[in-house]
Amino acid sequence: MKPGRIKPALLAILLAVSLSAQARDAAPQAALPSTDDPVIEQRLVNLAEDLRCLVCQNESLAGSRAALAEDLRREIRTQMMAGKNDREVVAYLTERYGDFVLYRPPFKPVTWLLWLGPVLFLGIGGGAWYLTLRRRRDVQAVPLDEKKRAAAAQLLEEK
């Protein structure tokens, strides 16, 4: 790619990224009927973004229009207005729906492989890389005798 061509491409990418970011922010607010308290509404949106809608499983609880999601938001809102903190609300949900409602699985023995897997694979890959490099360093260049040198020269000549 020529240097002059990079700028429009970069701009396009930046535009796409900023547009998608806006779309992500706008969706949940549209789906949430608001109460009088903007602080609670903001907390609700923030929390529900990280929670899974149990009906349409790839949507967050904040963005979903499923009836159950609406009920759960109402429940969360009620609990927040009753003075419960985010952790207590999340505990309320996991008690009923399991860790499956959380988009960020907690760090515990069952999920150790999930969280530490990338580090493990990085270690394995890094180790393999190091070994390969070391082996390559140890390889001695084989000196060519006259015959091989002539053959090489002839091959180069043919090209």
Add this chain to the structure above:
Amino acid sequence: MKRWLPLVLFLVLVGFFAKGLFLNPREVPSPFIGRTAPAFTLPVVGNAGAPFSPADMKGKIWMLNIWAPWCVSCRQEHGFLMQLAQSGRIPIVGLNWKDADREAQALLARTGSPYVAVPDDLDGRVGIDYGVTGTPETYIIDRQGIVRLKHVGPIGPDVWQTKFEPTLKELGA
């Protein structure tokens, strides 16, 4: 050996993906198995004077079926539940989830009711307490009021034989 390593790794990956492909994403493990069934008191469809509570079933092994008049797959299992109720194998309580008393009453009058009681969970709060994500869902609750089994989706003869009967036998029913 070294030449085969990529192929072996590839096959291991394929194995994992194949397993994942055949898992049912709706089959969310219920945190209630082995725990006491959440308590509630709800009015009963067609009889507002007599509320229902799980405590009423203490000493019995019973089935809690979460259904709704608007639920299509509940109609699908309705015939089997009727058979089950007639056989007297297990008492079935049908929690009417998020629909009006009147609707449930009309439907049951038309199709017959397999239920010994139909508590009415109009706002869906009890459903949330049980971790319900949709209808139908069915629980087996033992004599001590502990949840022993959760099934998501309609029940038919096959599911009954492979999933419910073994649990009931284990409980000595």
